[in-house]
Amino acid sequence: MADIQTKIRTKSQGGVTDVLVLVEHPMETGQRTDPKDKSKKVPAHFIQKMTFSVNGKEVASSDLGPAVSKDPLIGIKLKNAKPGDKIKVNWSDNMGQSGSGEATVG
């Protein structure tokens, strides 16, 4: 779905670049009772895979699960990233949705 927001922010300090990713995602665990129908559970819906790439080359990947909070903020630290490097983040969840975001190191 295109309208799920994926925001990226980078901050460089002392040769290390912080990359922070904020995704608008419900991160349902599948354990929560449906407030409308108490006999049902809200189906699980969470991000499973998130990959980070710099200039098209994958540098990190993470497996997320239902323990991660709603609207998660995920960060990595990059060494030797140069200004102008393109950072891309892809994620996909257990319901087959996916999204991506791009940012340039400033």
Next chain:
Amino acid sequence: MKKILLTLAALGLVAGTLPAVMADPASDLKQFQAFFKKKFPTVPFDEFANGLYALPGMEEYRDQWEQFNEFPPYELGLSDGKKMWEKPFKNGKTFASCFKNGGKNIAQGYPYWDERSQKIRTAEMDLMDCARQNGEEFPFLTADLDKDTKARVQLAELTAAFYSLSQGQRIRIDLSSPGAVKAYEEGKKFWWQRRGQLNFACAHCHMDLAGRNFGGNQPLSAALGHTTAWPAQRLQWGRLETLHRRYGTCNSQVRAKPFKHGSDIYNNLQLYESYMSSGLPLTAPAMRN
């Protein structure tokens, strides 16, 4: 009225008794802000716009807050609101067309007294009327804003977008007309009135006990700067919410029945609180505990 007097006298705010009741808004403001300057002498005036994080003893909360501000989660809601603000209506106009200066740098005058309707008007009301006049259909126009969280959050996001255009502007409320002063007096009365099973007035927590913890884990903000950050995102809620929602939860925290979202009494309270924060910069939207 007697309680107000007693409380004021107990706070050491007034020497005489009767003049305080008859006080005009300008001298109320002076007393109010002087109280906090005396209570927190180390906090610079502008810092009060940052709510409880400015107060001494709240360093841990402040650390957490600053971490959050690195990449604040309200940005998701704010972008939704900005999208709504910029998206043209069916007739080609946008929300900006309903406001002076395209909505930029005017939020510091809200809420204001409207001579025509003889009522206090908040930014939320203006935004809703703007959508109505242009024949738009948003869920928040018809929904019960007390119950429908989705519609209320949408309104909060839109209001946040509106307030974000005025960030840094210093609050200036116009109380020149008698109607406005009357509404102000109503708000003041609400502020000093005890309510609920706990029998607290707003002033108990946010003046006397400001800077302390209520029930262990509810840090209490100073009343000075209360409205500057709203609509805000609270950690507990995880979404942008309106100021009136906060008033409602505040009322239920002292075990009182909350008033309706957008009711006159909350509008008046918002007027009183905003006026008492005169001169502080707007920081909305922001993170709050």
